[in-house]
Amino acid sequence: MTLQNPPVNSLSLDFLTEFCSALEKLEMDKSCRGVILTSGQPKVFSAGLDIMEMYGKSPERCGEFWRAVQEMWLKLYSSNMVIIAAINGSSPAGGCLMSMTCDYRIMADNPRYSIGLNETQLGIVAPFWFKETMVNTVGHRTTEIALQLGQLYSPTEALDIGLVDKLVPEDQIIATATQTMTKWLAVPDHARQITKSMMRKPTIDKLMSKREPDIQNFVSFITKDPIQKSLGLYLSMLKKRKS
Numbered sequence: 001m002t003l004q005n006p007p008v009n010s011l012s013l014d015f016l017t018e019f020c021s022a023l024e025k026l027e028m029d030k031s032c033r034g035v036i037l038t039s040g041q042p043k044v045f046s047a048g049l050d051i052m053e054m055y056g057k058s059p060e061r062c063g064e065f066w067r068a069v070q071e072m073w074l075k076l077y078s079s080n081m082v083i084i085a086a087i088n089g090s091s092p093a094g095g096c097l098m099s100m101t102c103d104y105r106i107m108a109d110n111p112r113y114s115i116g117l118n119e120t121q122l123g124i125v126a127p128f129w130f131k132e133t134m135v136n137t138v139g140h141r142t143t144e145i146a147l148q149l150g151q152l153y154s155p156t157e158a159l160d161i162g163l164v165d166k167l168v169p170e171d172q173i174i175a176t177a178t179q180t181m182t183k184w185l186a187v188p189d190h191a192r193q194i195t196k197s198m199m200r201k202p203t204i205d206k207l208m209s210k211r212e213p214d215i216q217n218f219v220s221f222i223t224k225d226p227i228q229k230s231l232g233l234y235l236s237m238l239k240k241r242k243s
């Protein structure tokens, strides 16, 4: 699957809805046992959640957006397929979350790229299921530091802490992902799927049982004046950096 939402694959409501529907089709296709997730945009895997979906929007629209973010995470994290992330560019915040839902992460070895959950840098707080996905990936202590600082890691740093599993030159990323997929698909599906579910079920069940309060929590947090102000400042910083 190639992410195509120019310029930076930000995760808007429309894009998330289309992504989930495409993933669902693959999930139901019994001939499809694995997916390599990569970006069709240069230099960026995904810029994370579309900040415009959280800035100046009505509570109803924010709620609809957050349900779509939850759906994307639930579909990817609980997928029966083998999902390999071929991270061919920067992957901050929601982009990092998306990568962490995959079974294996291969990143392009380019020091200009970065990956991590940088929410605190925007003045916002990563919800419990973002946090737990990271704990499940890199452990508690590393997550504690990473989340409080809103740390973005270079590919080498990300490999050191286990946030990605392998670095390769960018032009070898799909070939490496394909070789890795062959290895994963050699394991009998039922045994691998039950094992994957055993590892991830407690985190998935937790969000499933708290979906509505999590939406309410997001809406009441994101629509607060100081949070809107922080997002506005961050957006203008992004635009200024460009000019």
Ligand SMILES: CCCC/C=C/CC(=O)SCCNC(=O)CCNC(=O)[C@H](O)C(C)(C)COP(=O)(O)OP(=O)(O)OC[C@H]1O[C@@H](n2cnc3c(N)ncnc32)[C@H](O)[C@@H]1OP(=O)(O)O
Binding pocket: 007, 008, 010, 043, 044, 046, 047, 048, 049, 050, 051, 052, 090, 092, 093, 094, 095, 118, 119, 122, 124, 125, 126, 127, 218, 221, 222, 238, 239, 242
């Ligand atoms: C309870 C609340 C929890 C909410 C959780 C939120 C999780 C999130 O995912 S929040 C989003 C966090 N994302 C970021 O901080 C990434 C910001 N973007 C970047 O750092 C860079 O854009 C990049 C490294 C991804 C790419 O850099 P590059 O130089 O190639 O491109 P730019 O010139 O910076 O961007 C092009 C264009 O896109 C706009 N843009 C970038 N990111 C976003 C985004 N996440 N949402 C919306 N729009 C974004 C950027 O402003 C530029 O727009 P213009 O062309 O109009 O200037």
